[in-house]
Amino acid sequence: MATTTTSYAEEQAAPAARAFWISRINVGRLIAHLALLALVLIWTLPTAGLLISSVRDRDQLAVSGWWTALVTSDRNVALTLPGADAQAEEGGRYVIRGELFSDAGVTVQRYGTSINNPTEAAAGETLAVRQGGEITVAADGSYEWVSATPFEHDRVRLFVVAGTPPRFTLDNYVNVLNSEGIGRSFINSFTVTIPATIIPILIAAFAAYALAWMSFPGRAWIVALIVALLVVPLQMSLIPLLRMYNGIAMWTGGNSKTYLGIWLAHTGFGLPLAIYLLRNYMAGLPKEIMESARMDGASHFKIFTTMVLPLSFPALASFAIFQFLWVWNDLLVATVFLGNREDQLVLTGRLRELLGSRGDNWEILTAGAFISIVVPLIVFFSLQRYFVRGLLAGSVK
Template identity: 65%
Template sequence: MATVSKRSSLTWAVHLTTLFLVTIWVLPTLGLFVSSIRDKDQISVSGWWTALSSSTQNQIFRAPGADGQVERDGVFVISGNVLEGTAGKIATFGISSREPKAYQVGESAVLRNGAALTVQADGSFEIVSTERITSSRGQRIFYEATAPPRFTLENYHEVINAENLGRSFINSLTVTIPATVIPILIAAFAAYALAWMEFPGRALLIAVVVGLLVVPLQMSLIPLLTAYNDIGAFFGVPAKTYLGIWLAHTGFGLPLAIYLLRNYIAGLPREILESARVDGATDFEIFIKVILPLSFPALASFAIFQFLWVWNDLLVAIVFLGAGDDELVLTGRLNNLLGMRGGQWHILAASAFVTILVPLLVFFGLQRYLVRGLLAGSVKGG
């Protein structure tokens, strides 16, 4: 009974921990998506969790000047609507930034030129003067409005139609796909050799691979770039090419790939390999026909990590590929878009969600292999 109780408590702990981890991963993504489809005015004044409730916003509207007046029954009138066609309800208004809520809807505010301003709850206003209005500069109207939740796809339309975004999307795919496939191919051969082939220095090579896992990218970036430029200059290869960034990402990704695949391949049943050797298979044939099919979960799990890392990379892409319009990757293009638009949150949210769409598709397409691939060495022979 004690064993069963202990196992039950452990199971609940695992389930609760998993639920917690899933929650803290899903909530930011959900918030990002909700923010990306909210109205740009509402996203700047309230959090995404209030998206389904009405929001109160303080706004400024400038009425038309003298050109917008009409004569009616002996008085001169300027009229319009401060909400400009959007849904909402006015609560208070004012004519000065010092007192933006000085008047209730339906009340009249006396302006400096003697005219009277009246604002209604639906946003309609009238400026009435007994004398012709001469100022070309319209009156500022401060108002507090309660607006219902508004959702729109204009944020995505603005991001997707940004100049050269399609070209940057193709650049990201051109960088990411080879930079994911190449290290997998190299690491698979190296992992098989380190796992099942006997040769001098194998333990030392494994130790070097483990040591390279902790080398930060920023520390090795400049030496790698210097070596690449020197080799390229010797062979006459241009500095800013896709080959350069493929090799850079391959170098940065190989330690993790070799470590992950080596642990997985080393856990495969020895009997399978011995049976293949008895049948006359060479090491290459064993690797192609036996090891690779059995190692697909590990290959897929590393592909997820590598694809996500390369797709979201900006530093290596700018250093090895450049920041020109024809070379800029998607993350760089969206970063420039945010720079041009300042701190507009609706652009930030939509841009971020556009960026993560492809990695999400890759992750959910391969996620069933992720845990199996990470549990290296857990395969049992049958």
């Protein structure tokens, strides 16, 4: 009878080996979590920066980044002091008093009387003025200008380094929605996006069921053709499609720049991915359910509407997210099929015009940009639980 013996060295080495592999597994998991956290931060920080910038005061936004939104920001200000008619005689002296800032919370860091040296004196220090007398500016912005002789100046400039506390406002959004035409473009984008998302889903769902569960000649060739269409660039097919659509519009005497045209265009561009995604998901549904339904006398249409569609909701939601985001953020197709008419200009087109006409007004651009992304964010987070399930449709058996 054979026996197996373990040496003392092997018994001592076994726990060390187990600890080594456990430590390697923990390190690998930690690295994976850190990489995931880094990706989340890379995608989240720009959105957070855009949101913070869109609610900041325009003066602060022009001189400092969004990451300084919660701290006091310094800016150089050139102010004009009152003329000689504002002086008052007090005990043989002539005095001019006042406040540099009307906004509460603004503080003076340093100040000067010459543009060549705007930080000559700190707040609270006294500084000689070339036009006569001496001026003292306090940190809260109050000043006292004293002279032994009457003031005769007409205009004196004072240069101040002012500290401004954080200020947030919704005026940027009010300005964008009311004055810049974003509100109308916002509605136009919904008018384009919602039908351009629903129409391809309806068509693709019927086609995907037929390719997954109905037998007919040439089915494999149709699937191969759909896969091939996935790699066709949009730019390659855009011009031929536009020429064909314009020809039909001219033949019928209609207008080619209509919402119907852009709905059909987005439907055509989105159908290959929709059919491919839904077909893979429907093909992975349990075969026994379909056979039982057919044995009970259910038709294909009955099976499709009562069984397949409810079970395929994750895939439908995944494609709806893809199509909605694509159409909402589209500019090229909207420009080609709708043009630049004011009453049909979509949100991306309006933002493009703002970049040209208001490119230096960052508060307008940030508010408009965040308005454009808030709807896709709502759509994504409301359907995200179905997103991964739909993307993995048909990938494993």
